[in-house]
Amino acid sequence: MTMCGRNERAICSSGVTLPELLVVVAIISLAVMVSIPLVSDVVREARLKGAVGEFAAVLRAARWTAVNSQATTSVTVTQHPNSSFEWTNLRGVVHDTAMPDTVCVESVVDGANQPITAIRFHANGGTDGATAVTVVLEDPRNGSCTVNLVEPNGWIVRTNLLGFTKVTRVE
Numbered sequence: 001m002t003m004c005g006r007n008e009r010a011i012c013s014s015g016v017t018l019p020e021l022l023v024v025v026a027i028i029s030l031a032v033m034v035s036i037p038l039v040s041d042v043v044r045e046a047r048l049k050g051a052v053g054e055f056a057a058v059l060r061a062a063r064w065t066a067v068n069s070q071a072t073t074s075v076t077v078t079q080h081p082n083s084s085f086e087w088t089n090l091r092g093v094v095h096d097t098a099m100p101d102t103v104c105v106e107s108v109v110d111g112a113n114q115p116i117t118a119i120r121f122h123a124n125g126g127t128d129g130a131t132a133v134t135v136v137l138e139d140p141r142n143g144s145c146t147v148n149l150v151e152p153n154g155w156i157v158r159t160n161l162l163g164f165t166k167v168t169r170v171e
Contacts, residue, residue, distance in 0.1 A: 052155040066121035080104035106134040125163040
């Protein structure tokens with residue numbers, strides 16, 4: 001053990017050696033390489049949840065508009081590749097909202113599993129029938145927008161005959 005003091009002639013080293021520095025840099029690089037894919041998956045999932053939440057809020061707002069205006073209000077849903085939804089509020093302002101790039105509307109069906117393009121809310125708050133809108137994450141490997149039952153990648157936004165909205169995870 002070398003002591004560094006006033007009367008010692010030993011050469012004192014304060015700092016780290018190059019191999020120690022390289023080991024620290026390698027450990028930090030490894031941690032960054034592992035965390036980037038995890039963070040990107042979390043961001044994609046957050047975009048999906050945000051888009052689904054916004055769509056469910058639009059359905060609730062459209063129902064409220066129909067009841068308050070005593071007139072039928074529609075939410076038009078466009079499927080992948082231009083996934084979006086459009087509705088008109090109580091003041092007559094049209095709101096057209098596109099889904100984020102990595103989020104797709106896979107299907108819009110009624111209670112009999114028949115494709116539909118719009119969900120209509122009537123003056124009493126009810127709909128023409130039960131509907132289900134499946135919103136999924138786009139597969140980054142091939143750009144497809146289908147429900148993956150092995151690794152659940154989507155949500156289903158349902159409205160019942162009374163017009164109530166429910167959001168459930170695809171399982």
